[in-house]
Amino acid sequence: MKNVVGQQGSVLFVKNVVGQQGSVLLLIFFCATMVSVLGLTTLYLANTELTESSKKYEMSKAFYLAEGGLQRAFHNMNSGIENGWSDEIAGTDGTIGTEDDGILNFGRRVDCYSSNGTIESEEDDCSQPYYLGCYEVRVEDGRDDEQRTGVCNRAILRSTGISTQNFRKSLEAEIEIFELPWPPAVVFLVPGLNGTYPNPTFNGQSWMIDGNDRRPDGTPDGTPGTGSPILGIASNVSVNPVLSSLAENELDQVRGADFDETTDPIIPSVRQVDLIVNLYETVDYLKGIADNNVVSGTYSQFTGEYGNSDNYQVTYCSGDLHLSGRIEGYGVLVVDGHLTLSGQGTWNGYIFCTEGAEFTGGGRPFHLYGAMILGTPSGGDRKANFTCSGQADLYYSQETVEEARTNLRAATYTYWSEL
Numbered sequence: 001m002k003n004v005v006g007q008q009g010s011v012l013f014v015k016n017v018v019g020q021q022g023s024v025l026l027l028i029f030f031c032a033t034m035v036s037v038l039g040l041t042t043l044y045l046a047n048t049e050l051t052e053s054s055k056k057y058e059m060s061k062a063f064y065l066a067e068g069g070l071q072r073a074f075h076n077m078n079s080g081i082e083n084g085w086s087d088e089i090a091g092t093d094g095t096i097g098t099e100d101d102g103i104l105n106f107g108r109r110v111d112c113y114s115s116n117g118t119i120e121s122e123e124d125d126c127s128q129p130y131y132l133g134c135y136e137v138r139v140e141d142g143r144d145d146e147q148r149t150g151v152c153n154r155a156i157l158r159s160t161g162i163s164t165q166n167f168r169k170s171l172e173a174e175i176e177i178f179e180l181p182w183p184p185a186v187v188f189l190v191p192g193l194n195g196t197y198p199n200p201t202f203n204g205q206s207w208m209i210d211g212n213d214r215r216p217d218g219t220p221d222g223t224p225g226t227g228s229p230i231l232g233i234a235s236n237v238s239v240n241p242v243l244s245s246l247a248e249n250e251l252d253q254v255r256g257a258d259f260d261e262t263t264d265p266i267i268p269s270v271r272q273v274d275l276i277v278n279l280y281e282t283v284d285y286l287k288g289i290a291d292n293n294v295v296s297g298t299y300s301q302f303t304g305e306y307g308n309s310d311n312y313q314v315t316y317c318s319g320d321l322h323l324s325g326r327i328e329g330y331g332v333l334v335v336d337g338h339l340t341l342s343g344q345g346t347w348n349g350y351i352f353c354t355e356g357a358e359f360t361g362g363g364r365p366f367h368l369y370g371a372m373i374l375g376t377p378s379g380g381d382r383k384a385n386f387t388c389s390g391q392a393d394l395y396y397s398q399e400t401v402e403e404a405r406t407n408l409r410a411a412t413y414t415y416w417s418e419l
């Protein structure tokens, strides 16, 4: 019976099929269409994804090419900072206002190749299989019209990366020549957040703060055209706390500009002047270019590794630093914290210190030949102190200050962005 029913069913089906031949053809056509639509869609999607990813690849390639151009320009500008950037901006013909203005010495357009994982730049050969694309860089004077009289020390770099498939990405950066501030005083006191500078305390007859120019060996600098004294102590806020902390018999221990020994009482070399520096920005910058990083702590020997007279260096300490023994260094000592100096020896150049300083060495002289810039946090602890006692002698030296400023000039980015 089952068989019969089965046969009947088949018969019925066959009959049905035979009876509706047109519908079957339609069904087959429909299925085929579906398959090809699906196939085409899959193919289309895969293709789109491929295009999207290769687009992304081309864009990122253009980005890195642009960045490569920017870095090269930065490096180029950095090595030309000695005489400022007017010559770089004038182009190879040396004249402002011509076609080649802002084109650096590596040319208008640089082709980039990749081989064995390294990128090489060659001009005018795009046929290589490892051709990545190129970058175009141009430099512009970053100063406004009013500032365009002297040497250029600010510039805008624009770099466009162009990938093999002609995708483009442009970057712009502003760079500046960083230079240490010219000190108006041997000790410049920078106010903290509450507006007061390190609370001054002076003790004894053995310390000296002197703005008269000296050579690093301590002898007066008689070089013609130099040697004009700067102030002993200055700040950009009222210097009355300094004046009132100086005992009458200590007034002649702050010498330099404005010092007058003939008056009664003696006029010490202390004055309020304009702010010369953003201490915290400068400390941040110096941290970035530091040659020596010193761990916070107490050092009984601080010599040998902190620069020499032919090689001024930046020595940076994050946190409090106590130098208790022999000291010798050239360049810039940066203490992002409190400095205690109870040892003996010499520092030539600048000292930057963000949280007060104490010079306390008794009977063992310490000499600074240069200048120091001293800040304070807004708290009232010892970090807000500037104590001068013992036998510390803080002397001005144009020679060391100039050496540090010349040696430690560098190009620095002020901003960079995608265009």
Ligand SMILES: [Ca+2]
Residues within 6 Å of the ligand: 080, 081, 082, 083, 084, 085, 086, 087, 088
């Ligand atoms: Ca230059």
Ligand SMILES: [Ca+2]
Residues within 6 Å of the ligand: 089, 090, 091, 092, 093, 094, 095, 096, 097, 098, 099, 100, 101, 102
């Ligand atoms: Ca030119």
